Structures are given as structure tokens and as C-alpha cells.
Amino acid sequence: MITELKNIKKSFGSTDVLKGIDLTIEDGEFVAIVGPSGCGKTTLLKILAGFERPTSGELLMDDALMNRVPPEQRNISLVFQSFALWPHMKVKEQVAFPLKHHRFVSEAFKKQPDVRVEEMLSAMSMSHLADRYPHELSGGQKQRVAIARALSPAPALILMDEPLSSLDAKLRIELRYEIQKIHRQFKKAIVYVTHDQGEALAMADKIVVMNAGKIEQIGTPQEIYYYPETPFVADFVGKANLLEGTWDNDQFSPALSPNVSWHFPKVSTSFKQAGLCPLRPEQLKPTADNQHGIEVEIQNVQFQGREMIYTALANETQLTIVSDADTRIQIGERLLVGT
Known part of the structure; x- marks a missing residue:
């Protein structure tokens, strides 16, 4: 699925949060969005998810206009900073939940959900914890479950909102590797919002640098680091x-x-x-x-x-x-x- 944002603007009252965003997310691409607090990156993610509607402009997914399509009717999954696991469900039940309720789940996954759950848990090295509840897991383990749950219905686009920011430095590095590994394995498009420039440089195929509601530069990690186009990008990314x-x-x-x-x-x-x-x-x-x-x-x-x-x-x-x-x-x- 190709996702396109065309001149997306978003205002809250008299405050212009997004001021004309043009961005294309290719199928299977890993896109990191970075910028200082208040630059509009989380609002942009909410528009992609369907939690916010743009004030103007067009959001297209495979050429279909999505401006007013609710989240549950989009072929997406989300990974939150706060894990957002259900306390009464075991790990395997968390991962199985989207297979029952996600609109775009294939018939093969619906017929054999246990096989898909085991595949996801194995990919995140969590099979041995399938029967644990969230309160029995560490922060890193909880985030692995959240990622497995997001992957299980095989969405066309996965949105990640600062998923590693609540973890310690060692765990962040470990999970960077895990996210890169599952991206290569499952080849799903990922939009990854982070305030950590190091994460973006290490993980992404393409980096979007935002400032004050606008895109300052789009490029590969190498282009952003070695050939910044503006003083802001030069000073913000490294x-x-x-x-x-x-x-x-x-x-x-x-x-x-x-x-x-x-x-x-x-x-x-x-x-x-x-x-x-x-x-x-x-x-x-x-x-x-x-x-x-x-x-x-x-x-x-x-x-x-x-x-x-x-x-x-x-x-x-x-x-x-x-x-x-x-x-x-x-x-x-x-x-x-x-x-």
C-alpha cells in the first residue's frame, strides 16, 4: 500500500499545527518522523491513524481518499509508548485479539489463529511467555507483546508513537534491533515517530525532519546527516x-x-x-x-x-x-x- 499526504493542514482553533505536509510512504518503507516537541509529528501520526481529521488537504491510501475514514476501517496497526496491553488478557490472547476483530485479516489467519500467534511470538522471542499476564512482564517484554499484536493481522501500515521512550538505554538498543529485524522479515511499511535522532538514523530508510508544523527535509539517514538542507536540520539531527x-x-x-x-x-x-x-x-x-x-x-x-x-x-x-x-x-x- 502506498500512502500519500497532499498539502495536509491541521488547525486547532487559531493555532496552525500542520502547515501543508506533502509526504509519500512507499509500500514496505521504514519512515522515521523526528522533530522537537510541538512540531506536529504526533498530530501527523493521528491523522494517519484516523484519530484526527485534516483541516484541509488529502490523505490517500492506494489512491483511496481516507480523510473521513475511521481508524477501524483502515488497514493499519498501532504501537503506543504506553504499551496499551489489556491487564486481564494473557500474552497469547493479546496477540490473538486483532485476528478476531481487524477488518483486513486474511481468511488463512482467521482459520488458524494459533499458528499466526505462535509465529508472531516467536518473531519477538516471546513464545515462552505466552501464558503470562502483563503485570508479570518487564517493560521490554510488554513492548515486544505490543509489537507482536500490531503485526499479527498483517496490516499494510504500522504506526509507532515513540515506542521505546519509556525503556532504559540497553533495552532501547535491543528493541531497535528487533524492530529492524521484523521490518526486514515481514516487509510492512512503518511510520515511526521519535524524538531520538539516534533511533531515526539507526533504523529508518527515510527520515522526515519536522519543525513548527512544516517539513524541513526528507532524505535517507546519510543525506540528513551529511548533507542537511537547513541550519535547523544540521543542528537538530546530530x-x-x-x-x-x-x-x-x-x-x-x-x-x-x-x-x-x-x-x-x-x-x-x-x-x-x-x-x-x-x-x-x-x-x-x-x-x-x-x-x-x-x-x-x-x-x-x-x-x-x-x-x-x-x-x-x-x-x-x-x-x-x-x-x-x-x-x-x-x-x-x-x-x-x-x-
């Missing part, structure tokens, strides 16, 4: 140093050291027009070349296992620099850094 300076085609000279020239071939026109250059922390490295380095003083050092994170000052401009753990620079040390 920290970026935004240096002021001047551009001459693809050559950038930072205002901090006008005699220095760096070559960047794929920087967006919006940065050049603003006199800015986005530099990822790992792009800045110590150098002995006066023609390619700016002088900084190290203000702070953070050890992060495989890498070191340095906060540095160049005149009054604060920069973040990341290097491998073998590079050791002391607080107060002055050095040249370049690209």
Missing part, C-alpha cells in the same frame, strides 16, 4: 557546528580565520546564502597547517569509551570536536583544528 564566514563556490573561509579555506562540495544553497558552514564534530581534527586550521582553546573534555568529546573556544565561538579515544588533549591546551 550536533553541528555552524561557523560564520564567506563562500566562493564550494570554498568556505571562516570569519574566525579569513585566510583559511576549506572545500565543501555538497553544502546546501541555504547555508551559502546565510554565510554559514555546517561542520559535524568529527570533521574537525587537529592540524599543523596554518592555511587550513583555526586556533582553539580546549574548555572541557568528556570521555565516552570509544571517543573523546571536546568543547573548545575559538575567540568567542564555541565548538564541539569529537576524536577517537587515543587522541588525548588537555583542558587549557591551544591548538589548530581543520577539516
